[in-house]
Amino acid sequence: MLEETALVNVHREMGGKLVDFGGWNMPLHYGSQIEEHNWVRSDAGMFDVSHMTVVDIADAGEVNGEANNGARVFLRYLLANDVDKLKLDGKALYSGMLNTEGGVIDDLIVYKMAFGYRLVVNCATREKDLAWINKQAQAYAVTVSERPEMAMIAVQGPNARAKVHQLLNAEAIESLAIFQGAFLNKAERSDWFVARTGYTGEDGYEIMLPQAQAEGFWRELRAAGVAPCGLGARDTLRLEAGMNLYGHEMDEQTSPLVANMGWTVAWNPEDRDFIGRAVLEAEKAVGVSHKLVGLVLTERGVLREGQQVTLANGKASANDTDALETGVITSGTFSPTLGYSIALARVPVSFSGEVCVQVRNKLLPVALVKPCFVRNGQKVF
Amino acid sequence: MSEIRPELKYLTSHEWARLETDGTVTIGITDHAQEALGDVVFVETPEVGSTVNVGEETGVVESVKAASDIFSPVTGEVIAVNQLLEDEPETVNSSPFDDGWFFKVKPSDLSELEAALSAEDYKAAIEEE
Incomplete structure (x- = not known):
């Protein structure tokens, strides 16, 4: 039995060809993958990426009346990139999560949030990611909460942001920098998190919202001229943009240094230990x-x-x-x-x-x- | 549901063959095949004047998603290939049975064509997939 997102019915209605994608019943295309690809390059397209896994890491409790920083300390050890680069709430970072041998367990985006941090990890790696995160988290004062009640819609393309601004609280999001997100702060949509990120090489947003509101918003986007696009187009778009796909460009046997992810490994400060660091330093010393x-x-x-x-x-x-x-x-x-x-x-x-x-x-x-x-x-x- | 034309012969590898009134045979891929492949981006047909043998791969069709070999349902000399597919391979998606044909053969043994599947048998074969 395949898992389904909150949008499965509207995919069917809009002509989506649904296929088994990592255990999820997802649209491969809605007629022509190439046309959908071209919509994103020339105008605006939208993708249901609700199959991706959202995990919130929060500080657990307070120490002497102050936040204990557990989430920050934990993620500085868990991830090869350094969350201390994130100075403002809403800012995001791309990172590998490595095993002790320096192989890549998954690649992910981490957002700094008021409560701690939010991770978005791949769907195919969900179980092993959660097991690994929970195992490593035992030594830290943090809570790890998956957020399966949220849907996620990516709106991408040169006109994507303008079209989203017509529908949402533009004031809260139009000044977002690339790799920055914010809550909408608008009554019935206050818990929507909108981030200026994507996986296509175009500008746009990835929007996390409650499942119950996902179908209505998808229809609003369609009415605003945003084309529904399948995961087929998402793959050709990310490949043209030179972006890695987990299980292809890297996996647990591949070092980030040979997967064009060297820029995501934060070597400084030198005294920050992170999982896999010793192996990567040895590899770097010898040369890849x-x-x-x-x-x-x-x-x-x-x-x-x-x-x-x-x-x-x-x-x-x-x-x-x-x-x-x-x-x-x-x-x-x-x-x-x-x-x-x-x-x-x-x-x-x-x-x-x-x-x-x-x-x-x-x-x-x-x-x-x-x-x-x-x-x-x-x-x- | 994909289209199956009753007057054509078929292979389980999803080619169709049409016996023309002049005794030649036209070959292409089925609607079911183009739908499964998705957007076709290249078609490699055999050369005019070459001989194709039944059961041997004679060309390839590549979509964004995958490459698929093309087999000929008859042995014979290739007398024409569809030049349109060179510049507009997407014709295979829009018109698999008409404008999207691949090549024509002058068959050396027409009984080979009789051995191919009828429309009914092909329908049953793809329903089993």
């Missing part, structure tokens, strides 16, 4: 063996996850052992914005310039680029 890159195939064909990446024509490089090394595509697709195929791949650090990918029965030359292809509707490599 692999890196995450972008691949571009302008010929006909589509790069797919699992395909092998080799040096061009199999020629030996300056270092003979490199000739035997291969990389692998971690995510690949056709890019609707560019009109040809792109991929993210994990390859040996020595790879550069032109490489080859075994696509079905052909060895095709592909260009190796930085792992980001499209931002704000424009090609960026």
